[in-house]
Amino acid sequence: MDLHTRCKQQLEPLHLLKGTGYYPYFRTIEKSFGTEVQVAGQRMIMVGSNDYLGLSHHPKVQEAAAEAARKWGSGTGGSRFLCGNLALHEELEERLAAFVGKKKAVVHATGFMTNLGSIASLLTSDDIIICDREDHASIFEGCKASGGKVIPFSHNDPDDALRKLDKARGKNPKGCVVLITEGVFSMSGDLAELPGLVKLKENHPDMLIYLDDAHGLGVMGPGGRGTAAHFDLNPQVDFIMGTFSKAFASVGGFLAGDDELLLEYVRHESRPLIFSAALPAANVATVLASLTLIEQQPEMVERLMDITEKVRAGYAQIGLYVRNHGTPIIPIYIGQEIKAFAVTQELFDKGVYALPAIFPAVPKGQAVIRTAFMANHEPHHIDRVLEVIEDLANKYSIRIPDLVEEGSLPESVLDEHGGYTDQPQPTAQAVVGTGGE
Ligand SMILES: Cc1ncc(COP(=O)(O)O)c(C=O)c1O
Incomplete structure (x- = not known):
């Protein structure tokens, strides 16, 4: 098989995805303000960046x-x-x-x-x-x-x-x-x-x-x-x-x-x-x-941790499955890949920039949307992100019982009957609406 034909065949899944209108990669960022970016003329909240302390714009x-x-x-x-x-x-x-x-x-x-x-x-x-x-x-x-x-x-x-x-x-x-x-x-x-x-x-x-x-x-x-x-x-x-x-x-x-x-x-x-x-x-x-x-300014790191805990607690309050590791990377568990692409697109349409991780980055059937937070996210950013995700949790059935039913939670958190072994979820005191100080 010649190189062109072979590459074309390998690109078929990608072309199918593009056909659905959900292709989320290589988006052109027209302007960056750190916690916010402009894409296609629209200002969005960035929750996918690894610029955890927000220093790239300091x-x-x-x-x-x-x-x-x-x-x-x-x-x-x-x-x-x-x-x-x-x-x-x-x-x-x-x-x-x-x-x-x-x-x-x-x-x-x-x-x-x-x-x-x-x-x-x-x-x-x-x-x-x-x-x-x-x-x-x-x-x-x-x-x-x-x-x-x-x-x-x-x-x-x-x-x-x-x-x-x-x-x-x-x-x-x-x-x-x-x-x-x-x-x-x-x-x-x-x-x-x-x-x-x-x-x-x-x-x-x-x-x-x-x-x-x-x-x-x-x-x-x-x-x-x-x-x-x-x-x-x-x-x-x-x-x-x-x-x-x-x-x-x-x-x-x-x-x-x-x-x-x-x-x-x-x-x-x-x-x-x-x-x-x-x-x-x-x-x-x-x-x-x-x-x-x-x-x-070690307080920047503390602020990042505060923001992270608020988001974690907010996700838990919505009913999402949350891993309790205290790091600023907080994936939203979705399951099927196509659903992860659909939710990503809807987040995007509502002004939230995050990206899905699919196999082989994560196990098959356990697609996530990787959200990651920054020390300089403002309370209104966090409130808006949680508001949008709560809406989507209703529409796309991504709360813990839905994930258990679909078999899309990591095996390590399931009991021998395939049920959810209730891990300590973050407490919801510091939650939605309170944002950062
Ligand atoms: C765990 C880990 N190691 C290494 C790298 C590579 O780092 P860089 O992007 O600086 O080349 C990455 C980047 O995503 C990473 O996540």
Whole structure:
């Protein structure tokens, strides 16, 4: 089959979706105001962004970016290995290592490249990689490129990880073992079962833990220092990976750790770092300015948590199924994909910008609409979002009993008869209408 025909066949589901009028991707944002955007002339509330602290529109952050572009130029002119390694990159590495409580950090040009380059350079086909099944694509790409034996374990299930680890170790007693998990899972908003995963080191003391905290840094833990800090497990986590594309309001990524030799190795062996241009100064300065603001104003993180709790309680009051992990990613469980697309379109028509996550980002038949909140959402944003979602919950039957009937809740929350094992839902005191302070 020729390439054109093959691609056309693979695009058929996409063309069918476009035919329904529900296609939600690649929307053109004409203007961005942070918590609001303009699309097709319409002003909308953004509840899909990862700009959790709303720093991408902070005047100090914007000024730092503009100033750095004036001072250093708009591009770096080469990879860090050759002629693009600015003093700013090194300053950022020091600041990041200190922020996450590690000795050293290595900055890459994106978070994706950080995972790809770090995992692929550190590990080889002799090694064992134990990964949470719901880890991000960049982690799996890194694993694939390393040639290591990749063993996925059930999402957030340390017992399953241990079983798989014991078995793999039995077959390969000499290889290095690395367990990779996200800190805050990007689609479900679940917080990693980090204490249980760290405990596996009791049986496997040579196992290293690699924590992708893309969605946890700036968000979780004291002063936004991340998921390891949240659990007070920083020393037990060997590598902390982060991105600048979420709370740090830019683009780029880093790997941090205490074994300086391993970090030096990544610096010299990561192919995306050696063979791709360095992060431009404006982006580096954005992250430096964001770090300063996070350090000076930890109340931003508290405000994000308050807003998050209000939304969670509001969703629970409407009767939606809510995961109780305290992260700003709060998916609305829908079930069937086509219904998720229809609800997304209706949200959009009513001025709420959020996107659906479908298989393979989530299990089949368990489509969600991923909503995520920002520290600078105003009370009227939250009130409006809850009002619109309440309307749609009536129209589309997406409350817990409807989801149980349709079999579209995650298995882990169902009892042996397929019923809902009533998890503690967030309390509804701080709810609708009260908004932020
Ligand atoms: C968990 C996780 N890791 C890594 C990445 C890649 O980061 P970036 O977008 O900065 O390349 C993402 C991005 O969505 C992510 O969610």
